[in-house]
Amino acid sequence: MKPRWKGKGSEAKAMADPMSMIVSQLQSFLIQSETRGLLSSCSVLVEVDAELADLLNRACFGRPRITAEKDKQWFQLDMEEAFYLCFSLKCLKVVGEDGCIKSNEELWGHWKSKKxxxxxxxxxxxxxxxxxxxxxxxxxxxxxxxxxxxxxxxxxxxxxxxxxxxxxxxxxxxxxxxxxxxxxxxxxxxxxxxxxxxxxxxxxxxxxxxxxxxxxxxxxxxxxxxxxxxxxxxxxxxxxxxx
Amino acid sequence: MKPRWKGKGSEAKAMADPMSMIVSQLQSFLIQSETRGLLSSCSVLVEVDAELADLLNRACFGRPRITAEKDKQWFQLDMEEAFYLCFSLKCLKVVGEDGCIKSNEELWGHWKSKKxxxxxxxxxxxxxxxxxxxxxxxxxxxxxxxxxxxxxxxxxxxxxxxxxxxxxxxxxxxxxxxxxxxxxxxxxxxxxxxxxxxxxxxxxxxxxxxxxxxxxxxxxxxxxxxxxxxxxxxxxxxxxxxx
Missing domain, CATH: 3.40.1350.10 (Trna Endonuclease; Chain: A, domain 1)
Incomplete structure (x- = not known):
């Protein structure tokens, strides 16, 4: 089965903008900005600015979450997405309810207990x-x-x-x-x-x-x-x- | 979800010809003709004449099976269909390889061993x-x-x-x-x-x-x-x- 591109020019657009590059940009941004996520049971919440929101959207990590706070934007990452950024790409830190950064071992144990x-x-x-x-x-x-x-x-x-x-x-x-x-x-x-x-x-x-x-x-x-x-x-x- | 009738008049046709009646006709025919089926692993083969083929088709039991014998027609019944005719409607006898009629207990044991x-x-x-x-x-x-x-x-x-x-x-x-x-x-x-x-x-x-x-x-x-x-x-x- 061939890839089903959405409309003309989509394939060329994709070729010109490799996903590996987008993910690298996201990784660099997260490391430089020292972004912290909040552990929330089965997911991780990340407060984002316009640039980070754009990078997360383009790399397809998480989903925007609408909250009552008008001036703040949040992204919610699934456990696999969050752990991939923490453990595999080493570009995200996750903070627990106590405000302390969770180690990869702690996150692993936590998510294993959930799923x-x-x-x-x-x-x-x-x-x-x-x-x-x-x-x-x-x-x-x-x-x-x-x-x-x-x-x-x-x-x-x-x-x-x-x-x-x-x-x-x-x-x-x-x-x-x-x-x-x-x-x-x-x-x-x-x-x-x-x-x-x-x-x-x-x-x-x-x-x-x-x-x-x-x-x-x-x-x-x-x-x-x-x-x-x-x-x-x-x-x-x-x-x-x-x- | 409503029943999806195939074309105009289908619903009226179905109402005029209740399935319970068709199955009763099949049952009477099988009893009167003393029909025998042949046990074949997971299914039962029944040799049929035009009238029985019509009744089986209308009551939706089994499927016609094409064989090399031009003058003979066969129907193949799944194990649930065959056992329903034997045990529930008491209108079919099934014969094993040895030519002897299988009891309901024997058929039950045989099909349990297959499934x-x-x-x-x-x-x-x-x-x-x-x-x-x-x-x-x-x-x-x-x-x-x-x-x-x-x-x-x-x-x-x-x-x-x-x-x-x-x-x-x-x-x-x-x-x-x-x-x-x-x-x-x-x-x-x-x-x-x-x-x-x-x-x-x-x-x-x-x-x-x-x-x-x-x-x-x-x-x-x-x-x-x-x-x-x-x-x-x-x-x-x-x-x-x-x-």
Whole structure:
């Protein structure tokens, strides 16, 4: 399935403005401004000025949150987004209710307590982000994430992503039966996305601290419908024969 | 969601020809003709003449199977369909490879060995069939069944059905996490069906024989998307106010 660009010129625009550069700019800005986020249960709130809001929007981290304070603007980052900025890009500090900066180990423990599969979902998130995919919540499609080639203003998301752990001991895990696989593949087809399974193997690390992450390995699988009618003979061969 | 009839006159046609009558005709015919089916792993093959083929088609049991024998026509029944005709309607006998008629207990044991959740899926199937719904495989939507108000030639299926056992100890069972629920509800919405969960409680019966089925209880739940914008004020009240 080819990327579905939104309108003419979008592809050229995206090519001229690589996502890796935008994320680097965001990273530099956050480091220089010594930005602090506030830990708020499953997310992190960041007070932003116009420049930071623009960078977060362009790099697709978090969402603007409207508050009663007219002169202040806030962004809310999901736990994977926040931890990616803290731990992977080392450009954000997160402050707890007590006003103290949380270490990566503390954030890791906190989010693991909120979401058992956080180590796996974060590994999948960071794996795709490192490859310069834009990764957003897949909630409305019943998957973990959706992945965009560039900014969602320019292109539709190409992949519906499920992060599963190798062995899949999680009893609430996905794709444990054919009926779920069928359902997910059918839905992905109807919204023109490819189902991407990111299989995370923790290699028997027990996920006590985020340093385990470097020992995790990741395998990618896409699942698509196989249409026997279409695949029976190669279309090109048939066309060449007809000439 | 209202039933989606296929074209004008379909609803009147369905009303004039109740499904309960069609199934009764099929039942009488099968009893009088002493029809035998052949057990074939997960399904049952029935050799049919023109009249029986017509009745099976109208009552929506099984599918015609094309074979090399030109003068013979065969229908293939799924295990739930076959067992409904044998056990619930008592109008079909099934013969094994040895040429002997299988008892209901033998068929029950055989299909349980082929499909662990057979007792639950059969209870759901027969529950809906008893209420004169037409029940067909939901494979292409990643659910157990789809349910039609009348013949699929007249109306689209209204419900996508998942049969789950109370307590849901089946590790491969559906709807164990929110992501699966979202995925399924979203898919059902996109194909204009309502998700119907048929919850089967075996009341601690151990499913040794089909006589357990009478002690099973069934609960129905539909799951639909709640749109807060649409539900905020009752539309009728607003319209009355505007008058």
């Amino acid at each position: 058992v599969v956080f180590p796996v979902s974060f590994k999948a998130y960071s794996h795709l982000r490192h490859k310069n995919w834009i990764v957003r919540s897949g909630l409305q499609y019943g998957v973990d994430f959706v992945a965009y080639r560039h900014h969602p203003a320019l292109v539709h998301s190409e992949y519906a992503v499920l992060a599963v752990s190798e062995g899949n001991n999680d009893q609430n895990g996905r794709l444990r039966g054919w009926s779920d696989v069928h359902c997910t593949v059918r839905l992905c087809g109807s919204v023109a996305k490819t189902l991407l399974i990111v299989i995370v193997n923790n290699n028997s690390q027990c996920a006590i601290s985020p340093s385990c992450l470097e020992h995790y390995t990741v395998e990618e699988r896409t699942i698509t419908r196989w249409n026997p009618e279409q695949s029976r003979e190669d279309q090109e061969i048939l066309e060449n024969r007809a000439k | 662990v959740v057979f007792p639950v899926s059969f209870k759901a199937y027969s529950h809906l069939r008893h209420k004169n719904w037409i029940v067909r495989s939901g494979l292409q939507y990643g659910v157990d069944f789809v349910a039609y108000r009348h013949h699929p030639a007249l109306v689209h299926s209204e419900y996508a059905v998942l049969a789950v056992s109370e307590g849901n100890n089946d590790q491969n069972g559906r709807l164990r996490g929110w992501s699966d629920v979202h995925c399924t509800v979203r898919l059902c919405g996109s194909v204009a069906k309502t998700l119907l969960i048929v919850i089967v409680n075996n009341n601690s019966q151990c499913a040794i024989s089909p006589s357990c089925l009478e002690h099973y209880t069934v609960e129905e739940r539909t799951i639909t998307r709640w749109n807060p914008e649409q539900s905020r004020e009752d539309q009728e009240i607003l319209e009355n106010r505007a008058k």
